[in-house]
Every structure is written in C-alpha cells, then in structure tokens.
Amino acid sequence: MFSAPLSLPRLSQTPQLLFLSARSSLSSLPSPLLFPPHSLSLSRTRSLLSCRFLTTPTARSHQASSSFAQSEAQAALARRMDAYRARQRESVISSALYVASIIIFMSGLSYAAVPLYKLVCSVTSIDGTPKVADLSKDGGYENIRPVVGAKKLRIHFNADVSQTLGWKFRPQTREVRVVPGETALAFYTATNNSDEDIIGISTYSVVPAKAAQYFNKIQCFCFEEQKLLAHESVDMPVFFYIDPAFADDPWMQDVDDITLSYCFFKSKGT
Amino acid sequence: MSFGAPPTTYAAPVAPDLGSFPLDRQGTCKDLMKQYMECLQKNGREGMACRAVTKAYLECRMENGLMRKDDMKALGFWEEPSPSNTR
Numbered sequence: 121m122f123s124a125p126l127s128l129p130r131l132s133q134t135p136q137l138l139f140l141s142a143r144s145s146l147s148s149l150p151s152p153l154l155f156p157p158h159s160l161s162l163s164r165t166r167s168l169l170s171c172r173f174l175t176t177p178t179a180r181s182h183q184a185s186s187s188f189a190q191s192e193a194q195a196a197l198a199r200r201m202d203a204y205r206a207r208q209r210e211s212v213i214s215s216a217l218y219v220a221s222i223i224i225f226m227s228g229l230s231y232a233a234v235p236l237y238k239l240v241c242s243v244t245s246i247d248g249t250p251k252v253a254d255l256s257k258d259g260g261y262e263n264i265r266p267v268v269g270a271k272k273l274r275i276h277f278n279a280d281v282s283q284t285l286g287w288k289f290r291p292q293t294r295e296v297r298v299v300p301g302e303t304a305l306a307f308y309t310a311t312n313n314s315d316e317d318i319i320g321i322s323t324y325s326v327v328p329a330k331a332a333q334y335f336n337k338i339q340c341f342c343f344e345e346q347k348l349l350a351h352e353s354v355d356m357p358v359f360f361y362i363d364p365a366f367a368d369d370p371w372m373q374d375v376d377d378i379t380l381s382y383c384f385f386k387s388k389g390t
Numbered sequence: 391m392s393f394g395a396p397p398t399t400y401a402a403p404v405a406p407d408l409g410s411f412p413l414d415r416q417g418t419c420k421d422l423m424k425q426y427m428e429c430l431q432k433n434g435r436e437g438m439a440c441r442a443v444t445k446a447y448l449e450c451r452m453e454n455g456l457m458r459k460d461d462m463k464a465l466g467f468w469e470e471p472s473p474s475n476t477r
Binding site: 355 | 419
C-alpha cells in the first residue's frame, strides 16, 4: 500500500501523510545527515499533495476537509522538523563543548606533565633515576656499611685543566680499591703557576656513565670557586663512597673500574 | 624520554652532600696526607687498610676549621666491631 502512493484514492491520503511523517520521524533517529528531511519530505509532501489535487477529482466537502487535514498535518510536520532541528543544534553544541573541554584538558595535562614526570620518576625510580636518599632521616652516613662479599672496585682518578687556567692540576692518588659502601679519601694537588691570584671552578664526571648514579661524594672541592694565590700549591681531598645498592644492581656486574675525572676551569670572577 | 630503551642512565653532576672542602692553604694536614699516600702505596691501594689514617686526616681538618665538625660515625666510620679487623 505504501509502495505506490500516487495511485491511491483520495480517501486514503492520510496514510500517505502518516507514511511521510513516520519517515521523517524515523530519519530523525540515527543518521539525520543521510535524509535531510527538509529537502526531501516536505517537498515530497508538497508535490504529492499537489498531484493529488490535480489528478483525482474530489467532492467539494471532501476537498475542504482533506485540505484542512492536510494543512494541519503540514503544520504538525513543520513543528516536528523544527523540534528536530533544535535537538540537532543542541547536540552539535554539546559535542562541540565536549571537544573543547578535551582540548583544554589535554593542553593542561601537557603543562602538568613535567612536574608529574619528575615526581613519578623520583618516587618509583623508573628509568634509572636514583632515589633521593634522605640523609637526615638516616642520621648521616651511619648506615652506610661496606657490602660484605661484594666485588672490589678500582676507582681511578683523573685530572684535567682548562687551557686558559694557568694551573697544574694532578691527582695524588691515582687509584683506590674499595668495596661498595666503603668511604674513601683521595687527593688532588693544584698549583698556581702564574703570578696572579686565579679563581677556578671545577666539575666532575664519572665513567662509566651507568655507574655515575652510585658514585656519591660526601665532600669534595667541586662546584665552588676555589681561589689560588700566586704560586700556591694546595691539596684538595675528595671524600666519597660507592652506594651499597651498586652490589645488587645486575647492570653493574661488568663494572670493575670507575674513573672519576675532574676538570678545572677559570671562573668568570677573575 | 625513552621508556623501553635499554637503561642508559645519564646522571648530571650532583653537588657533594656536605659541600666543598675549604682549601688547606697552610698545609696543616699535609703530613697526614702524606701518611695516607704511603699507606695506600704499602697496602696495594686498598682503601680499607687505611681507614685509620683517613679518620685522622678528617679529624685534623675538623680541628683546624677546614671541615664542618661531624661525628665520625656520621661520616661512615663505624666502630670496629672486633679486633679481628685487620689493618
């Protein structure tokens, strides 16, 4: 019955309108974009209605009542379509707001990522970040003990000096053998060969890089400006230990020698 | 950030825990330093063997105001548990 609307007699026009209204309500459900209701149904309604008037002669009373019914149906359809469009607009606005909030959230997260990352890494010690030891809690280095039965490590000492600095900088202790957890002392000697007071500042590096996290210096002479008077020679000690956790780390099993290398630069203060 | 890469730890140079030693310009503790060097020479560079001299050197530094005064135990010099600990 619904397949050939044009051939139906005039009395059954309401089924046509019912079909069209049903179709418009159906189309408003899942994919409104596929059946743009305004372009199809309304014009179809209009064309169908106009065809009806032309092709099927009707009695005047019938015509009057049916046209009234038709205009009513048209109005109902228009109302439904307005409601549909309003709902569609609402849904578009709400999805736009969702997307905007997601964008804002993600950009905020990217700003928060740096401190969050540092926090997570320091707490869980992921990716080799050494856990920050709370020395005040442990009461200093009292709990640092040589690990029993651990492999003896050879610590070599190296000294470099910058070309612009007129100092002679040598290690006095070339090598010390320690066990992880054992505190040890080493000496460097710096001589100022020039005629003026020079301020130097030093930095260090530990080789192999993976063992650097276990090399703890209790006290040394780096990162602070050291002033040497003209023709003065000074002994500089380094007091250090290898963290006891070194013995438990499987990645450190092939490490037998660690080299501590100091480099003196001319400080900008001079 | 390289999660999943083999563990290559780059540790940026860290300041020493107790800071920097003041320079021993007068050479007050130089003798002890020489003793320490000789001890190392004799004992084949064994750090454990020269703990007493290390302790003496640090005490010398502390007395002469060249180091912050600290309890020796707090610096990792625990009491010798038994006399069987060889020098």
